[in-house]
Amino acid sequence: MKVRTRYVESRGCGWGPAAYAIAIAFSLFSTAGSVAAQGLPETVIGKAQIYDGVTFDLIQDGGRYRTATRIRLEAVDSCELRQKARLGNVDWPCGAVATAWLASRTLVKEVECRPTRVIPGGGYRALCYVDAIDIAALGLGQGMYVLAVSKHEDPLPGYAEIEAKAKAASAGIWSSNFMTPADWRRANGTYNPLSPQRW
Template structure:
């Protein structure tokens, strides 16, 4: 759930020579969606950042109404998967960011998934780039839905504090040696010690990757075991 930085119009035209630009020109990308995190999906290998919203990062925690910490980033990801995973998703491209992701509004069976995520309190309106979902956020806040039930750090602030002075690999919990990797196509694959790609796999929390303490935990979070 990296922040968004848009290309210049000239560069967008240059990129149009490739698949991403073609998708923008075609306006809509559709098909089965793989959820990467609470505001990013992949369709046919193309990563898509959902326009106008920002969900908690995969590793981010929030406090619920009773003050107990919970993994709000994972909750957001699971919520999106529960909606997007039920059928074909159609994403209407709006732009391309510097990571090569399409910026799009995504729909499933006529439901605006961007709006749904904000309205149900799984994501915030990303005012830096759009005011499209501000009213949905206001409704969620009034109902104390999702993250609004307790306390949390805005995703963009969380990313900034996590990145400050931390250029090394993300720390892992003691005894948690399973590596949860996100492939270039957006597939979530975990590697256990002894597998052929384990040592070469590096974990980047900015991409939604993480450490697991058990294979059961990894599978429950939506990862599958590497084949070798």
């Protein structure tokens, strides 16, 4: 990986699906105790209303009333909705692509999320699944997501390996030059025209 003034470039090849199962097993084991200690709900289940590549509301239909719980995927990040990447001499909307990817994986499907922490302002960071598939791990493997950068926490077990293989394969975003999402937000703000609020 080469870093050039906040942009990332990567080359390489090949990876297999076995790391998904490892990531799921380790992520569930590593977060179980923390969730119980924080008094978080064990699961939140509903249909996803997508705001960007890693942020959505889970809609629960309770008959006369409909509730929405804000969710942000744990341990991963994606291009912001307005963000672009560059492949060759062409800019492409990596944020819109990541958002569309998440929508395509979750539209009208039941999404099960297991909260890991509370987000200031309401909602949860969570590990989320569709048809028992870890959405974050799948997105990392297809180059839709990058690992969320934290000075205080290590990546979830298995996730770093999945991202490394996506980089080596030049999958998704790793085919292009792009500003890391955290740096892009610092430079351009967090305004998202799809979302009523953004952290």
